[in-house]
Amino acid sequence: MAQRSPLDLPEGDPFGPDNLPYGVFTTSDAPHLRKIGVRYGAHVLDAGAAAATAASPHAELLGASSLNPLMAAGRPVWQAVRAELRDWLTNPAHRHAIEPLMHPLTTLALHLPIEVADYVDFFASEHHASNAGKIFRPDGDALTPNWKHMPIGYHGRAGTVLVSGSPIVRPHGQRLPPAEAPASPAPASAAPTPAAPSPSASSAPPRPVFGPSLRLDFEAEVAFVVGAPSPLNTPLPLAGFHDHVFGVCLLNDWSARDIQSWEYRPLGPFLGKSFATSLAAWITPLDALAAARTAPPARDVPPLPYLDDAAAEPGGFDLRIEVAVNGHTVSRPPFSAMYWTAAQQLAHLTVNGASLRTGDVFASGTVSGPRPDELGCLLELTWGGRDPLHLPHGTRTFLEDGDEVTLTAWAPGPDGVRIGMGEVTGHVVPAAS
Numbered sequence: 001m002a003q004r005s006p007l008d009l010p011e012g013d014p015f016g017p018d019n020l021p022y023g024v025f026t027t028s029d030a031p032h033l034r035k036i037g038v039r040y041g042a043h044v045l046d047a048g049a050a051a052a053t054a055a056s057p058h059a060e061l062l063g064a065s066s067l068n069p070l071m072a073a074g075r076p077v078w079q080a081v082r083a084e085l086r087d088w089l090t091n092p093a094h095r096h097a098i099e100p101l102m103h104p105l106t107t108l109a110l111h112l113p114i115e116v117a118d119y120v121d122f123f124a125s126e127h128h129a130s131n132a133g134k135i136f137r138p139d140g141d142a143l144t145p146n147w148k149h150m151p152i153g154y155h156g157r158a159g160t161v162l163v164s165g166s167p168i169v170r171p172h173g174q175r176l177p178p179a180e181a182p183a184s185p186a187p188a189s190a191a192p193t194p195a196a197p198s199p200s201a202s203s204a205p206p207r208p209v210f211g212p213s214l215r216l217d218f219e220a221e222v223a224f225v226v227g228a229p230s231p232l233n234t235p236l237p238l239a240g241f242h243d244h245v246f247g248v249c250l251l252n253d254w255s256a257r258d259i260q261s262w263e264y265r266p267l268g269p270f271l272g273k274s275f276a277t278s279l280a281a282w283i284t285p286l287d288a289l290a291a292a293r294t295a296p297p298a299r300d301v302p303p304l305p306y307l308d309d310a311a312a313e314p315g316g317f318d319l320r321i322e323v324a325v326n327g328h329t330v331s332r333p334p335f336s337a338m339y340w341t342a343a344q345q346l347a348h349l350t351v352n353g354a355s356l357r358t359g360d361v362f363a364s365g366t367v368s369g370p371r372p373d374e375l376g377c378l379l380e381l382t383w384g385g386r387d388p389l390h391l392p393h394g395t396r397t398f399l400e401d402g403d404e405v406t407l408t409a410w411a412p413g414p415d416g417v418r419i420g421m422g423e424v425t426g427h428v429v430p431a432a433s
Contacts, residue, residue, distance in 0.1 A: 006043040006102040007095060013041050014420030017090050018413045020082060021282040021422060022047075022067055022247070025108040034065040034111055039282055039422075040089055043102040050088050053097050058084065067283065068115050071227035071246040072358040078227065078246060082285060110281035112163040114225060117359035119161055119277065120349060121221075121253055121269075122153040124340035126297070128368035128376060135384045148301040151340040151348045153365070156253075157274035161361065164281050164424045170216055170401065170431040171275040173259035174208040212431035213256035213272075215385065216399040219366040220323050220333050220376035220407050223251035224342045225283055226360035233353040238312050241343035244356060247283035248317070250407045250424045251363045254278065257379060257398065279361070282422025289419060292411035294318045294336050306351055307344050315341030319421065321367055321409040323376065326393050333367040333376040335409075401430045 009016050017040075025037045025044055037044040048063035056062070058081050061070040070081065088094045123129055126143070133142035146152065227246030230236055236244065253273065260272025296316040302308070309315050319335035345362055366376040375381045378398055382388055385397040399405070405428075409421040 005095070005099060006041065006104075007089060007099060009041040012417060014410055014418040015039050015041050016417065017086050018417055019284060019288050019419045020085050020089075021284045021288070022070075022113060023282045023422070024066060024111045024113045025103070026111065027103065027108060031109065036062050036064060036067060036070070037103070037108070038085055038089075039105065040102070042105050044105055044108055045085070045089065045098065046101045046103065047085065049101045050098060051084070053101070054084070054088060054094070056084055066115050067113050067246075068358050071114070071225070072229065074228045075243050078285065079287065082287060110163060110165070112161070112279065113281060113283055114361075115359050116158040116161045116279075116361055117226075117357035118361070119156040119158045120153050120360070120362040121156050121273070121365055122151050122340065122345050122363060123365040124151055124338050124345065125364070125366055125368045125376070126339040127337060127370055127374075128366040128380065131368065131375070131380045135379070148299070148339075149304070150307070151345045153345070153349070153362070154268050156269070156277065158361075160274055161277045161279050164278055164422070164426070166276075166278065166426065167429045168254055168276050168278070168426040169429050170212045171256050171259065171271070172210065172212055172431055173256060173263075173271050174210055175213065175258040175262050176206055177209050208262055213259050214398070215257035216428065217255045217257050217378045218323070218399065218405045218426075219253040219255055220321055220331070221251040221253055221363045221365060221367060222317070222319060222321075222335055222409075223249050223279060223361050223363040224346070225249065226356050226362070227358060228356075229358050230350060230356040232355040234350070234355070235306070235353060236347055236350045236356075237306070238309055238315070238343045238347050241315075241346055242286065244346065245286055245342070247285050248289060248421075249280040249283045250321070250409055250421050251280070251361075252278040252405065252407055252424050252426055253363060253366075254426065255377070255379075276426070278424050278426045280422035280424045284419065284421055288413070289317055289411055291414050292318045292419065296341050297337060297339055299339070303344070306347055309341065309344060312343070315343045317342070317411065319409050319411045321376075321407060324406045324408075325389075325391060325396065325399075326404055327406075328391050328393070330381060330389060330391070331373060331375055333374050334369045335364070335367050337369045337374075338364060338367065399428050401428055403428045
């Protein structure tokens with residue numbers, strides 16, 4: 001029986017010609033030579049070699065060691081390259097030249113596909129924000145007064161954005177000892193919450209201890225990768241989203257809840273977040289998700305004009321996320337439930353005149369839905385540690401050393417196909433001595 005060609009995909013493969021996500025890989029015989037690859041089923045096309053073979057005008061961009069030169073080239077080039085790739089992979093006339101350039105995915109080492117410029121994390125899920133508010137302000141409003149007027153976010157640390165599969169070292173930091181700590185960790189938000197009551201005159205102020213985080217958490221998120229930059233002092237309208245966003249991928253913004261709860265007042269997330277953020281090795285082009293566009297949830301507070309998308313194309317994305325801990329599914333957060341869209345986040349990010357750079361990453365914040373099995377972090381799934389999860393490998397309130405968290409997702413594509421998103425996996429290892 002003849003061996004199946006890597007160009008002949010099984011019906012319904014989520015990494016078919018309607019997807020074509022980009023990544024960066026090395027082979028075992030050239031471990032220091034990074035190349036741009038395009039995933040096709042269970043194989044990866046050496047895009048630079050294919051472009052050179054076809055004498056493509058984009059051979060230099062596809063022959064780079066990261067996606068940044070291609071991303072900086074702008075939307076017309078992205079579309080032209082995508083059309084070339086689809087032709088090379090599906091046109092029988094190219095089969096003889098392209099087949100030798102296909103590598104089995106399992107034989108490759110995958111690397112961070114972009115050079116990250118800036119990293120911004122938003123707080124765009126009303127369900128997540130409301131749950132956090134109920135946990136930490138049980139007698140107050142679930143949402144802060146500003147939440148439905150703007151997409152709240154914070155600037156993270158680009159240097160600790162890691163490719164999927166990188167080990168996650170449990171971070172050290174200051175935290176309150178159990179006797180002085182609040183009942184639950186602080187919410188995963190830059191939005192301030194009321195400070196704890198001041199100690200009485202006879203009580204001593206709280207004193208922190210230093211050590212490994214005891215409340216390590218994951219956050220299931222979706223990231224948007226900026227391609228074309230924008231100049232300083234040039235706010236982008238909602239319609240600028242397509243011209244500046246190159247692609248979409250999954251992201252896990254790991255959180256040390258106990259470090260965060262002690263440090264975050266009044267300035268927001270810092271060391272409790274900056275130790276590690278895991279990014280998928282594959283970036284799905286924005287055009288591959290055209291069939292997944294969907295209207296966001298109805299809004300009961302009219303947004304200001306620069307955020308008003310009532311007359312715009314549907315700004316949401318129907319991405320079906322699944323979160324597994326040690327191989328056991330614990331949640332299926334629906335990205336379609338996000339209150340603030342990525343286009344609104346980009347408009348808000350630049351409304352003060354901030355510029356964009358190629359390689360900027362802005363993330364959605366924790367994705368959570370309305371149901372108990374749709375919550376995107378352990379903070380919510382265990383209600384701040386009050387209600388442990390019962391898993392086949394034991395109970396969990398927060399992550400233990402040795403735990404592995406994996407995010408996967410798919411989106412509806414044209415003609416009923418599924419568009420697969422590259423997974424994000426992280427394995428928790430003990431704190432450095």
